Amino acid sequence: MSGEVLLVRCEDVALILPRAVDVGEPVDEAVQHHVNSCLVCQAELARYHKLLKALRTMRTQLVMPAPGTLAMTLAALQEAQERRAIRSLVTGRRGAYIGAIGGAAVAAGAAAAAVALARRRAPRLAG
Amino acid sequence: MSQEELVAAARDGDQQAFEELVRQTYAATYTLAFRLTGNEEDARDVVQETYLRAWKAIRRFRGDAQFSTWLYRITANTSSSMTQRRSRNRADSLDDQGPEVVDDRPFANPEASSEASALHQRLSDAVAELPPKLRTIVVLKDVYDLPHEAIAEELGISVAAAKVRLHRARKRLRDVLFDERGGVARAV
Numbered sequence: 146m147s148g149e150v151l152l153v154r155c156e157d158v159a160l161i162l163p164r165a166v167d168v169g170e171p172v173d174e175a176v177q178h179h180v181n182s183c184l185v186c187q188a189e190l191a192r193y194h195k196l197l198k199a200l201r202t203m204r205t206q207l208v209m210p211a212p213g214t215l216a217m218t219l220a221a222l223q224e225a226q227e228r229r230a231i232r233s234l235v236t237g238r239r240g241a242y243i244g245a246i247g248g249a250a251v252a253a254g255a256a257a258a259a260v261a262l263a264r265r266r267a268p269r270l271a272g
Numbered sequence: 273m274s275q276e277e278l279v280a281a282a283r284d285g286d287q288q289a290f291e292e293l294v295r296q297t298y299a300a301t302y303t304l305a306f307r308l309t310g311n312e313e314d315a316r317d318v319v320q321e322t323y324l325r326a327w328k329a330i331r332r333f334r335g336d337a338q339f340s341t342w343l344y345r346i347t348a349n350t351s352s353s354m355t356q357r358r359s360r361n362r363a364d365s366l367d368d369q370g371p372e373v374v375d376d377r378p379f380a381n382p383e384a385s386s387e388a389s390a391l392h393q394r395l396s397d398a399v400a401e402l403p404p405k406l407r408t409i410v411v412l413k414d415v416y417d418l419p420h421e422a423i424a425e426e427l428g429i430s431v432a433a434a435k436v437r438l439h440r441a442r443k444r445l446r447d448v449l450f451d452e453r454g455g456v457a458r459a460v
Contacts, residue, residue, distance in 0.1 A: 163439040163446070192450045196442065199388075199395050200414040206392060208303040210319075211312065215298050218320045219291055225324050226287050 153179040158186045166193040279339050282330050290330065294323055297340060301347055307411045308351040310400050318354055322347045344416055348408070349426040355404055391449070398448040402441055409434055410441035 153175050165172045180186045273281070273289070275296065281289035301322060306315040325346050333342055399407060408427065412418045413434075424434045 163442040164435070166442075192446055193442065196395075196446055196449065197414055199391055200399075200410070200445075201417075202388075202392065203307070203396065203399070203415045204417075206303075206396070207299045208306045208315075209299065210302045210306075210316065214302070214316055214319075215295065217316070218298070218323055219294060221320050222291065222294065222323055222327060223287075225327065 155179075155183060155185050155189075158183075159189060162186075162189055162193050166190065166197060275339060276335075279330075279333065279335070282327075283333065285331075290327055293339070297343055300340065301343055304344055304347050304411070304416065305351060307399065307415065308348065308408055309355065310404070310407065314351075314354060314358070318347060318351045321350045321354070325350060341418070344412070344418060345422055345426050348412055348418070348423070352408065352427050394449060395445070398445050401448070402444060406437055406441035406444065409437040410445070413438050414442070 158176055158179060161172070161176055164170055165176070180190060273292070275293070278289045278293050278296075282293060298319070302315060302319050305318040305322070306312065309315050309318055322343065326343060329346070333339070399410065402410065409423060412423045412426075413420065420431045420434050420438075424431045427434070429437075
């Protein structure tokens with residue numbers, strides 16, 4: 146670290162390492178050169194690698210839920226599925242009811258019109 | 273039935289297939305929820321809400337990503353919404369031992385396993401101690417390997433903000449685990 150031509154300090158590198166440890170993350174050439182020649186920064190980089198490796202293994206460490214938790218979730222799910230099924234049924238029936246009522250209304254209107262027309266055409270009795 | 277077949281059946285409205293998917297993925301989803309929320313009660317609620325959302329959205333799941341990744345994204349979004357809604361002033365019970373942690377990796381060298389186990393326990397504790405915003409990012413990126421773009425989208429923040437939080441989180445974890453002044457590094 147002490148013999149650097151370019152003035153890169155370990156403190157500066159320490160700020161960059163949490164980002165630089167990612168594969169493919171661009172790193173300034175001067176920083177790269179410093180790390181290659183500085184044992185302190187190499188050790189620091191190794192710590193970050195160790196940290197990331199340990200973090201990745203956390204994925205395989207399952208946290209077991211309390212007994213009955215899965216059953217509660219399945220029950221909530223079944224309830225939601227039933228609600229959805231009922232809603233879907235009601236929505237479908239609503240359409241059928243509206244169609245039937247509309248059809249009946251049209252038929253009643255047509256019948257009323259026919260009756261009115263028939264009355265108008267019927268001969269009047271002489272009074 | 274393979275998971276792909278179960279997903280296909282669930283997309284066609286097969287409730288039993290979806291419930292089987294729930295059984296298969298439950299422990300992993302709960303683990304993520306617990307790591308994101310930091311407590312069992314919230315984790316339970318997040319998991320339940322996650323599966324309800326997943327069931328509603330399963331027809332839109334195109335299969336571009338793995339089902340588990342899709343589920344992780346819903347879990348992250350649900351957890352983020354929930355933690356925003358809830359007060360964080362929950363007092364922890366002193367006698368609360370926390371949930372049981374099970375390592376499902378194959379058994380390896382006992383000494384190495386013991387050392388690794390100690391590190392993992394301290395790391396788990398350190399992650400749990402992080403502020404929620406930092407914890408969420410480091411769990412999603414460094415533990416579950418979700419891309420920055422997906423994390424930013426689910427949390428409603430920019431990619432740049434996600435990266436800044438990630439680097440802060442890593443720095444804090446590094447300090448806790450390896451800083452000799454903290455007295456923890458000696459055991460590493």
